[in-house]
Each structure stands twice: as C-alpha cells, then as structure tokens.
Amino acid sequence: MPTQPITANKDFNERQIKRIFYRRLGIAIWVSFLVAAVQSVVFFAQFDPAYLNEIASITISIGRWQGYALGFVFFWGFNFITGLFCGVIMAMPRTKLAQRTAHK
Amino acid sequence: MSTNETKPVELKLYKAHEKVYPRETKGRFQFKRKLAVFVLLGLFYFLPWLDWGGHQAVLFDLPARRFYIFGITLWPQDFIFLALMLIIAAFSLFFFTALAGRLWCGFACPQTVWTEVFIWMEQLTEGNRNKRMKLDKGPWNFNKIWRKTAKQAMWITFALWTGFTFVGFFTPIKELAVGVWTWNLGPWETFWMFFYGFATYGNAGFLREQVCLYMCPYARFQGAMFDKETLIISYDVARGEPRMRGKTRREAENPGDCIDCTMCVQVCPTGIDIRDGLQYECIACAACIDACDEVMETVGLPKGLIRYTTENSLAGKESRVFRPRIIIYGIILTLLLSAFGYALFSRSTIDANVIPDRNSFYRIVDAKRIENVYNLKIMNKGPVTAQYQVTATGLDGLKVDFETEDGLTAEPGELISVPIRIRADRAVANKKIHTIKVIVNEVDNPNNSSTETVKYFGYDK
Ligand code: SF4
Numbered sequence A: 001m002p003t004q005p006i007t008a009n010k011d012f013n014e015r016q017i018k019r020i021f022y023r024r025l026g027i028a029i030w031v032s033f034l035v036a037a038v039q040s041v042v043f044f045a046q047f048d049p050a051y052l053n054e055i056a057s058i059t060i061s062i063g064r065w066q067g068y069a070l071g072f073v074f075f076w077g078f079n080f081i082t083g084l085f086c087g088v089i090m091a092m093p094r095t096k097l098a099q100r101t102a103h104k
Numbered sequence B: 001m002s003t004n005e006t007k008p009v010e011l012k013l014y015k016a017h018e019k020v021y022p023r024e025t026k027g028r029f030q031f032k033r034k035l036a037v038f039v040l041l042g043l044f045y046f047l048p049w050l051d052w053g054g055h056q057a058v059l060f061d062l063p064a065r066r067f068y069i070f071g072i073t074l075w076p077q078d079f080i081f082l083a084l085m086l087i088i089a090a091f092s093l094f095f096f097t098a099l100a101g102r103l104w105c106g107f108a109c110p111q112t113v114w115t116e117v118f119i120w121m122e123q124l125t126e127g128n129r130n131k132r133m134k135l136d137k138g139p140w141n142f143n144k145i146w147r148k149t150a151k152q153a154m155w156i157t158f159a160l161w162t163g164f165t166f167v168g169f170f171t172p173i174k175e176l177a178v179g180v181w182t183w184n185l186g187p188w189e190t191f192w193m194f195f196y197g198f199a200t201y202g203n204a205g206f207l208r209e210q211v212c213l214y215m216c217p218y219a220r221f222q223g224a225m226f227d228k229e230t231l232i233i234s235y236d237v238a239r240g241e242p243r244m245r246g247k248t249r250r251e252a253e254n255p256g257d258c259i260d261c262t263m264c265v266q267v268c269p270t271g272i273d274i275r276d277g278l279q280y281e282c283i284a285c286a287a288c289i290d291a292c293d294e295v296m297e298t299v300g301l302p303k304g305l306i307r308y309t310t311e312n313s314l315a316g317k318e319s320r321v322f323r324p325r326i327i328i329y330g331i332i333l334t335l336l337l338s339a340f341g342y343a344l345f346s347r348s349t350i351d352a353n354v355i356p357d358r359n360s361f362y363r364i365v366d367a368k369r370i371e372n373v374y375n376l377k378i379m380n381k382g383p384v385t386a387q388y389q390v391t392a393t394g395l396d397g398l399k400v401d402f403e404t405e406d407g408l409t410a411e412p413g414e415l416i417s418v419p420i421r422i423r424a425d426r427a428v429a430n431k432k433i434h435t436i437k438v439i440v441n442e443v444d445n446p447n448n449s450s451t452e453t454v455k456y457f458g459y460d461k
C-alpha cells in the first residue's frame, strides 16, 4: 500500500484514514494469528502444558486442552500488540499530517 | 481549477471490490486441477476413517501428546522430525516456485481447492457465469430465493462436514461422530468444528481470490523466487498483437492471433487480464491457457497463444529450465528427503534415561566387587508392548542387576522407572571415574536400542 501519496493528497479524508486504520488492525490480527499458530506448534512440541501447570507458581489446575488454548491466545495477544505498535508507529504521524493539511 | 494538473485526483487506495464470476472451463490443465481436488480432498475426508493396527491411521492426539501416522507413532521427543519436515516444506516451495511459479497456488493450496468445490456448487445451483450475473442483478423473486437457498444449504452442509472432519484428525473421528449424533460434544470439539467450518465457508464462499490478494504471505514473497527461467503462464504478445475482432479483423491486413474474445479474462478466478503481462494477482491456475487453446482450435490457429513459458524464451532468448539453481535446490531437497526417511525408519522406539543415584558414589559389594546405583527410565515410543533388556559396556565384566516382578515391560506410551545396579571388579574399575555405556534394547528386536553414556565411580584406594 503506498503511504507516500497520503500526505500529498489534499482530499484525503476522515473516512479514508479510518479505513487505513481498520485495514492495519485487520492485518495485525491476521498476521499475529498466523504467527501464533506456528509458535504454539513449536512451543508445545517442546513443553507439555500439564507439566508447566505443575511447576507454575499459580495454583489453578488446567488441563492440556485448556493449556494449549491459553498458550495460543497468549501468543496471539502478544503478537497482536507487537503488530499494532508497528502499525501505529509506522503510520500515525503521516495520517495525522494528512489530516492537518487537508483543508489548507 | 483550470487545468487538469491542478484538479484534485481521487486517489484510489483501495479498489472497490468487484465480485468475480469465473466462467467454467475445460481442458488439460483443468483436468489436472480437478484431479488434484479429488486426490487432496479425498485424502482429507477419507483418512480419518481409516484404521491401522488398532487405532485411527492418522490421528494427532494432542491431549495424549502423540501423533499416529499409520505405523509410526511420534512423541514430543521426536520434535526433530517436525523441524525437518518444516525445512523440507520450505525447500519444496523454493524448488517448485523457481521451477514453475505458483504451482502450489493453482493446484494444491487448500484455499484454491476448497474454492473450486464451492464454485462447483455455485454452478450447480445458480447456473453458469451469465446466469449467475443475471441472477445477482435481478430482483428477489422465487427463482432467485430458492436458488440462493439451495446454494447456501449446500455450502453450509459441506462446511460443517469439513469442520467435523478437521476435528476428526485430533479426536478419534468415530467417537466424535457418536458425540455429534447424541448431541454430546465437549466445548473444544464444538468450538473447533464451527470455527473451521466457518473459516471454510467464508474463505471459499466469499473471500476467495481476496485471500490470495490480501491475506496470503506466500503470495507476497513468491516473486523473490522467480527468475528469467521460471516457467510462468504468459500471453505471447509478439504473436497475439495487434488484437482485433469482428469486422476490423476481417479487413485488417495483418491481425495478431488474438481475436479479442476475452475468454481468458472471463475464466480467470482472480479477474485479471493475462494479456497485460504477469501480474501479482495471477495464481497460475492455467484456466486462461485452456480457454485460449479452445478458442484457437475453433478459429483454426495454433494453440499456445497463452502458455507456460519463460521470460527469456518470450524475449526470444535461449532458455534453459534446468539451470544450476534448480539442480542445486533439487539436490538439497533429495538429500533432505532421504535423510528424513532414513532417520524416521531407523529411529529407535526406546527413549531411555540413566540417572545416577545422587546419594552415593559406589558401594562395596564384597572383597572383589563394587557397584554403582542408577535410576533407569524407559519410555516405549513404539506402537506395541515391548520387553527390554539392559547391558553395560566400557569396562570388562560389567554386570547389570535390577529387581522387578515381570521384567522390563512397557506398554505403548508407558514410562517405566527402575533402580539398577551395575557391578564391576575392583581390579578393573580402579580409577576415580570411568565412562561406561548403558544399552537398552528390545528382547524381540535387539536392533531397536538406545545407548546412554554415564559416569561410573571406581575404587581408587
Ligand atoms: S491469469 Fe490465467 S492463470 Fe492467472 S489466475 Fe487468471 S486464469 Fe489463472
């Protein structure tokens, strides 16, 4: 997606900024999902959630299925935050700039 | 705003999505694609129902942390095979992409394969391309309602069956079927069934080419594996242009071979015109080749106006498909595959661990002998119950002793733990520390063994 024309285009409007934001949100959700799937496979091939539960400092007991699911959600969440930060830091100043200069 | 230059231009960051109505095609490539659909989906839907040696032939039993793949049982300790398999998959992708572009996309990707089936159902209920377009434009009359309902019913049933089959790879499918029948499913099974079913429905029914365009990571980096000798699907510009049709064509002196019938555009599932050159959207499904070949045959021109060819040969240069890159990738891939096969079939199904008893160095047995005590752990990674024997080497006259009631026997997946004593002559074990090997092997199949190296404390007084 070209980011350069955003600043150049004066008619760049609110709606488009929103769409960019939602698109980046979607990308972050999707990519973190994919990566979380790979991470879960690699991680749980090495570590047994039941064993991790035994040695963990928290005392709630969780089964293997819950362990896998929690692990996956955990990875997904963290990857999502990473992705979102990347997206926000990469894009926001430019879109704001575009917003400010929109009706000069 | 007097001139064109100062006019604000509407910048299209996103193309409004237009629904693609692919036209049905027949031909040699479409035949191969159908074959791929039948083989791949056939395997997917059939495999979970197959039994092998008393268990489901292919079952990824996550709660028990073991994978059955026909006669092979894999445990978390066999992680290396998973890693190897991923490396092999990556290399095959390099190899095939360098050889002939997006073969994977056109023939084997689940996205394409399931989309094919969904489109087939769409054709069955809503008719061919023209009928479908008309139906979508037309009013919601009885005809439209029942056709759309029939399509949705087929799609949803198929998607749910797909979700069910998917979960059947992780939970024994026959138990799952009973669970579904008696309305008695665990929350995970239910969730995954609907999740996977819904994903299939959405991806193959609605998103289709958009998955390839916007979501697929492979589509983004495959271009990096192309070179000028990669077989790609392209339109022969030199031969086809100037394209003309109808009257212009009849009156023209030297028309190109393209009769501008736009068949190649109509059949394209991603809705592009291959005549504009190789595009990122093209998933190499070869539908346009088949369509154009048919047209060429009808008008009596040679086939292959659109064909698999390389950039170099299109440019009139000499072209060599079997270039060093392909050969090197091929060799690496063959080596990896053989290593994988060898490692898999020669792997030991015994996972043995020998842990020294921490409380003592050695014990004096009598005036002549000493002993070291260890804890032996054996896990049976094989598919059947097995009996084991233990020997030790590294010093002359080592003797292994243990006390169990029924010998060392373990069921599949069982972990047994026994204290063992290894005796040696004081005269032989006369250094402070020796290194010995403890060998565990199966009684019925002595070649299946596992060797552990451990320290042995000697009598150095
Ligand atoms: S251009 Fe041809 S090969 Fe590429 S996606 Fe369209 S029909 Fe398939």
Ligand code: SF4
Residues within 6 Å of the ligand: B235, B240, B257, B258, B259, B260, B261, B262, B263, B264, B265, B275, B291, B292, B293, B295, B296, B305, B306
């Ligand atoms: S199908 Fe062949 S003849 Fe028809 S428009 Fe396409 S390239 Fe031209």
